[in-house]
Amino acid sequence: MxxxxxxxxxxxxxxxxxxxxxxxxxxxxxYLIVSLLAVALIFxxxxxxxxxxxxxxxxxxxxMVLFIFVIMMLNLGGRAAKQECLWLRPGIWKGPALLCGIMxxxxxxxxxxxxxxxxxxxxxxxxxIGIALFGxxxxxxxxxxxxxxxxxxxAYHLGxxxxx
Amino acid sequence: MIATxxxxxxxxxxxxxxxxxxxxxxxxxxxxxxxxxVEIMLNSVGLAFIVAGARWGQVDxxxxxxxxxxxxxxxxxxxLALVILLYHRFKTLDADAASIMKG
Numbered sequence: 001m002x003x004x005x006x007x008x009x010x011x012x013x014x015x016x017x018x019x020x021x022x023x024x025x026x027x028x029x030x031y032l033i034v035s036l037l038a039v040a041l042i043f044x045x046x047x048x049x050x051x052x053x054x055x056x057x058x059x060x061x062x063x064m065v066l067f068i069f070v071i072m073m074l075n076l077g078g079r080a081a082k083q084e085c086l087w088l089r090p091g092i093w094k095g096p097a098l099l100c101g102i103m104x105x106x107x108x109x110x111x112x113x114x115x116x117x118x119x120x121x122x123x124x125x126x127x128x129i130g131i132a133l134f135g136x137x138x139x140x141x142x143x144x145x146x147x148x149x150x151x152x153x154x155a156y157h158l159g160x161x162x163x164x
Numbered sequence: 165m166i167a168t169x170x171x172x173x174x175x176x177x178x179x180x181x182x183x184x185x186x187x188x189x190x191x192x193x194x195x196x197x198x199x200x201x202v203e204i205m206l207n208s209v210g211l212a213f214i215v216a217g218a219r220w221g222q223v224d225x226x227x228x229x230x231x232x233x234x235x236x237x238x239x240x241x242x243x244l245a246l247v248i249l250l251y252h253r254f255k256t257l258d259a260d261a262a263s264i265m266k267g
Contacts, residue, residue: 025196067244152241
């Protein structure tokens with residue numbers, strides 16, 4: 001399991017470095033998603049499977065989809081078609097595919113090695129997180145809901161059509 | 165079964181990811197890349213929480229990560245709305261285009 005941690009850490013560092021050095025926003029997003037998946041695998045190896053699932057679903061799923069929406073919206077225009085052709089080249093998928101392959105191998109190794117059914121000992125179950133969230137951290141949950149509401153109102157306010 | 169890496173290695177990884185995100189914010193001028201770098205920084209802070217929570221076997225680190233996730237979602241929705249507004253007003257994603265304030 002230590003190998004899983006260190007391998008994922010190396011993948012996360014490489015992909016994060018690639019994110020901040022890309023010039024094409026979609027390439028950077030692709031690497032950012034791989035980086036988030038690597039961090040999710042680190043969480044998994046540290047005995048936090050619930051948070052690993054949240055990382056994949058919310059970070060790599062929902063938040064990155066928002067980024068992709070915005071980038072696709074802003075790329076409208078004459079250059080868009082040319083850029084689409086460039087993106088469809090098979091070459092640019094090699095890097096993320098290789099790094100994803102490393103993590104897929106780790107996951108397969110993890111499940112084949114017989115440790116997939118962890119009973120106890122260090123793994124924090126989702127039930128405990130739920131009890132903590134709605135017990136001592138109930139105020140924090142309320143504040144988070146207020147924050148999400150204000151984010152919703154703020155995004156709606158900024159995105160409304162401007163009056164002429 | 166559970167990784168038994170030293171606490172320091174996890175924290176060093178979190179610090180390295182945070183430094184990379186900070187570098188991204190400082191170096192890039194494209195506002196979409198700056199937002200992505202902010203996401204990297206938030207994620208690395210969450211990693212630090214998880215590592216510390218795993219070290220002591222407590223649930224609080226993961227609870228904090230859930231809060232960070234909520235905050236990141238709210239931040240990115242407002243941030244991307246601002247990106248669209250900036251693009252419509254200045255026809256560019258360069259953050260320096262909006263360096264002059266009104267008033």
